[in-house]
Every structure is written in structure tokens, then in C-alpha cells.
Amino acid sequence: MRAVVMHAPRDVRVEDVADPVVQKPTDAIIRLAATCICGSDLWPYRGTDEVSEPLRMGHEYCGTVEEVGADVHDIEVGDFVIGSFFASDNTCEICRAGYQTSCIHREVLGTSGGAQAQRMRVPLADGTLVATPGQPDPELIPSLLAASDVLGTGWFGAVAAEAGPGKTVAVIGDGAVGLCAVLAAKQLGAERVIISSRHADRQALARELGATDVLSERGEAFITKVKELTDGLGAHSAVEAVGTHESMHQAIGATRAGGHVGFVGVLHDVAITGEDIFMTHVHLHGGPAPVRRFLPELVQLIWDRKIDPGKVFDLTLPLDGAAEGYQAMDQRRATKVLLTV
Incomplete structure (x- = not known):
């Protein structure tokens, strides 16, 4: 064969x-x-x-x-x-x-x-x-x-992030997993779904799958924009669908105190210190879906x-x-x- x-x-x-x-x-x-x-x-x-x-x-x-x-x-x-x-x-x-x-x-x-x-x-x-x-x-x-x-992985990311009715979900990553996380968050009842994307075709598909907000910003600029859209609090949930140090910190930073991050990107050179999460009360859950x-x-x-x-x-x-x-x-x-x- x-x-x-x-x-x-x-x-x-x-x-x-x-x-x-x-x-x-x-x-x-x-x-x-x-x-x-x-x-x-x-x-x-x-x-x-x-x-x-x-x-x-x-x-x-x-x-x-x-x-x-x-x-x-x-x-x-x-x-x-x-x-x-x-x-x-x-x-x-x-x-x-x-x-x-x-x-x-x-x-x-x-x-x-x-x-x-x-x-x-x-x-x-x-x-x-x-x-x-x-x-x-x-x-x-x-x-x-x-x-x-990709659908099951995006779905697990949204579940791990406790996406649900009345919540705002931020999705970091506009690849197939990130796009499926948008779909999952919408199906799980999220009120607002924000995705970070700089590609016009992926932005259009994200909207079709349920994104309410598409941001081209990354890093600290994305975090700032998400907080502007959420009365300064940050998203209830974030799905990290890339697996880099930068994307993980972007997900944590965009999440409000007591919120949940579901990480499903295959991790490469990601370092998280206790200080990164101790003062934020952010919950982290993820891994191979x-x-x-x-x-x-x-x-x-x-x-x-x-x-x-x-x-x-x-x-x-x-x-x-x-x-x-x-x-x-x-x-x-x-x-x-x-x-x-």
C-alpha cells in the first residue's frame, strides 16, 4: 500500500x-x-x-x-x-x-x-x-x-476552559484547532467568542463558526484589547491552541481572576513560573485531548x-x-x- x-x-x-x-x-x-x-x-x-x-x-x-x-x-x-x-x-x-x-x-x-x-x-x-x-x-x-x-481537541480546550452560557471565551490560535475551539465554545453556549487572527480567510471562517470578535492584535496588545472588551476584567475562559511560550502567556494574561485556561497546543519551550499564576487565581487545565x-x-x-x-x-x-x-x-x-x- x-x-x-x-x-x-x-x-x-x-x-x-x-x-x-x-x-x-x-x-x-x-x-x-x-x-x-x-x-x-x-x-x-x-x-x-x-x-x-x-x-x-x-x-x-x-x-x-x-x-x-x-x-x-x-x-x-x-x-x-x-x-x-x-x-x-x-x-x-x-x-x-x-x-x-x-x-x-x-x-x-x-x-x-x-x-x-x-x-x-x-x-x-x-x-x-x-x-x-x-x-x-x-x-x-x-x-x-x-x-x-482537531474538533475533539478544540472541544476539549473549550471544556477545559469551562466555556459555557453567559461567558466570554478568548481563543489564541487560528489554526484548525483554534477554529474548532470557536465552534465548540459557541456550541457550549458562550455568549462572546474572541479569536486572535491576522489571516482574512481564517477570520471569515472564525465568524462563520461562531466568533463574535476577531482581533488582529497579539501578545500584550491582544490582552489589552480583550480587557477593553470585558470591562477591564478579561475573558472568563481562554483556549490556548498554539503551544508556544508567547501564546500560553497571552492566554493567561487575557483571562480574568478566577477564570480558566484550557491548553491544547502541543507545548514547545513553554515556561510558567509560580508568579505567573499565583496572583491571578487563573485555573490551568489541558494536555493531549x-x-x-x-x-x-x-x-x-x-x-x-x-x-x-x-x-x-x-x-x-x-x-x-x-x-x-x-x-x-x-x-x-x-x-x-x-x-x-
Whole structure:
């Protein structure tokens, strides 16, 4: 089969690799309907994360089950499924508390072959995968794919920030996760949603997804503007969807005393001192999003056509065009690239 392999920074190739096989009785093999490139894939692409050997890429996926192991009972051959970027049993005490990405038996999907491929092996299939109510119409596939990561991650960011009715939510980051956090905050009932963005296309989509205010300011200027819009208090909630030192401090600074910051950007060189948070009474909560917690609800919302997170995909390419997709996202010519399989 064909799969995306990163050999070094900015060296992405689509190569012939061995088809996946069932290795454990809890595995499933799925044929992908679509996959995509994540903003976090750009960290190794840009050389921020080391690439010491050829690396199979991708962790966002949806598709049809082709084979299951002997101990898979809830997922069946022929099901159309979506899963999280971490495999989890969904039964351990940590999973039952809603933190499947910290499952005591978790597996990173990359260890079983990346999702930017024609087929993939999914460990712990019963706990990881969620089946749709039936076979989806083709126009739903981009949104179902988004649920695999960026929608679930943005949703967790909003939940961790305790977005809700009557609240003002500030979103730092206008990538796919930030845009999905806007959608989530709106769905959770936020009264006002403020996003930081300097890109006209992303600004327009943010408004379409529920943003009430779009600010081009960053850093201290953004913090000042948010406080001006909130009677000097700051937002009740902030979602940090970038993962840099600057974006984290922007989120904390824009949040009022006693407010909540949900951080879901993959952190790189972020330093927070006790002084940064002691005098602010700001609550911090986040980490790798437990997408599996939200998947049943998100799949149903998409199925009922109540939300359309697939709008974050603004460039579609065939799998063999993956290198072009990485370039487009790296150069900010695309927000998020969907790869057809």
C-alpha cells in the first residue's frame, strides 16, 4: 500500500510499504476514506522535533473496518469508524474518568503505522473506535475526519476552559484547532467568542463558526484589547491552541481572576513560573485531548448536520500529493490539508 514517510525535515515521500496485519486479538484493520495533515506534523517537518529515522506520518483517520481480531466484539467488519490519535481500552479507571489519552494501556497510533496511508492497524479497537450510525454520505467525511483530532481537541480546550452560557471565551490560535475551539465554545453556549487572527480567510471562517470578535492584535496588545472588551476584567475562559511560550502567556494574561485556561497546543519551550499564576487565581487545565471522550457526541452532531467542522479543510489533495500539502501548511497557504485515499 501507499503511505507517507518523513525521512528528514522537509523531506516527505509517499512510498510503498507493507500492508498492516492483525498483530493482537484486540486489533482492527481499516481502509481509510480520508486522512489529513496536522499542525503538529509540522514540528518535525520544520526540524523542531528530531527525525532520527524514517517516520510514518499521520494520526487522524476515518474509514471502513476490513478485519478484526478475535477479541474485538463491539466493532464489526463493514463499520465506518472514527478513532482518536491515542488507542485506549476505554475501560480502565483513567478512561472512565474521561482521560483516555492517559489510558494505562494506551498506544500512540504512530507505533502501529501512521494514518497517512491507504490502510492502518488500530490497536484496542473496541475502546478506540466509534462507529457511525450507518454509512456516511460523502459530504460528511471531512467533518467526521475532523472529529478524529482537531474538533475533539478544540472541544476539549473549550471544556477545559469551562466555556459555557453567559461567558466570554478568548481563543489564541487560528489554526484548525483554534477554529474548532470557536465552534465548540459557541456550541457550549458562550455568549462572546474572541479569536486572535491576522489571516482574512481564517477570520471569515472564525465568524462563520461562531466568533463574535476577531482581533488582529497579539501578545500584550491582544490582552489589552480583550480587557477593553470585558470591562477591564478579561475573558472568563481562554483556549490556548498554539503551544508556544508567547501564546500560553497571552492566554493567561487575557483571562480574568478566577477564570480558566484550557491548553491544547502541543507545548514547545513553554515556561510558567509560580508568579505567573499565583496572583491571578487563573485555573490551568489541558494536555493531549481525550478525543475518545467526546467522539460519540461529536459524531452524532455531525451526523445530524448540526455542526460542520469539515470547513477547516481548505485544500484537498490525493495521498500522493502529501509533500505539496506539507509545503502548503508550512507556508500558511492552507489551514489544514485533507488527503483523499
